[in-house]
Amino acid sequence: MLIKKRNIWNIHRFFPTRRNIRSWKLEKEIKKSLVKLISRRRENEKGCGVEEKEKGPKDLLGLMIQASNMNMNMSNVTVDDMVEECKSFFFAGKQTTSNLLTWTTILLAMHPHWQVRAREEVLKVCGSRDHPTKDHVAKLRTVSKRKRKYSNMSFFKF
Numbered sequence: 001m002l003i004k005k006r007n008i009w010n011i012h013r014f015f016p017t018r019r020n021i022r023s024w025k026l027e028k029e030i031k032k033s034l035v036k037l038i039s040r041r042r043e044n045e046k047g048c049g050v051e052e053k054e055k056g057p058k059d060l061l062g063l064m065i066q067a068s069n070m071n072m073n074m075s076n077v078t079v080d081d082m083v084e085e086c087k088s089f090f091f092a093g094k095q096t097t098s099n100l101l102t103w104t105t106i107l108l109a110m111h112p113h114w115q116v117r118a119r120e121e122v123l124k125v126c127g128s129r130d131h132p133t134k135d136h137v138a139k140l141r142t143v144s145k146r147k148r149k150y151s152n153m154s155f156f157k158f
Contacts, residue, residue: 034083041065060089118142 068077108115126136
């Protein structure tokens, strides 16, 4: 019986290979950009009153900044935590969005009559020259009906 050797230590990721150096540079650049974004958002919130803060952006980053500002001395949310959460949210969102678009393309290819109906509806709602916006998407019915019908496709492995 042959026993395969396994790299238990997995230390190759710590060596300065070309790939690792590029990966480390990208990670530093992403972190630097996110820290800069967080500091800008914090600066914008400092100059605002309570009413203006409530009207401000209601997104994940804004909620994390509010949580870190509530009790500056007792806050458990650090800038590094916010950076890591933003990276996770962004990359996870990218993956799910690409899966959704792939699945939509497959369905439209499998059902050409849906494709025709969806195209006609987009042209009717958006016009032939306008680019679709989030307001236009809310008015689309054909895509919304199909999305509800096929919303639970967890048994497909992409």
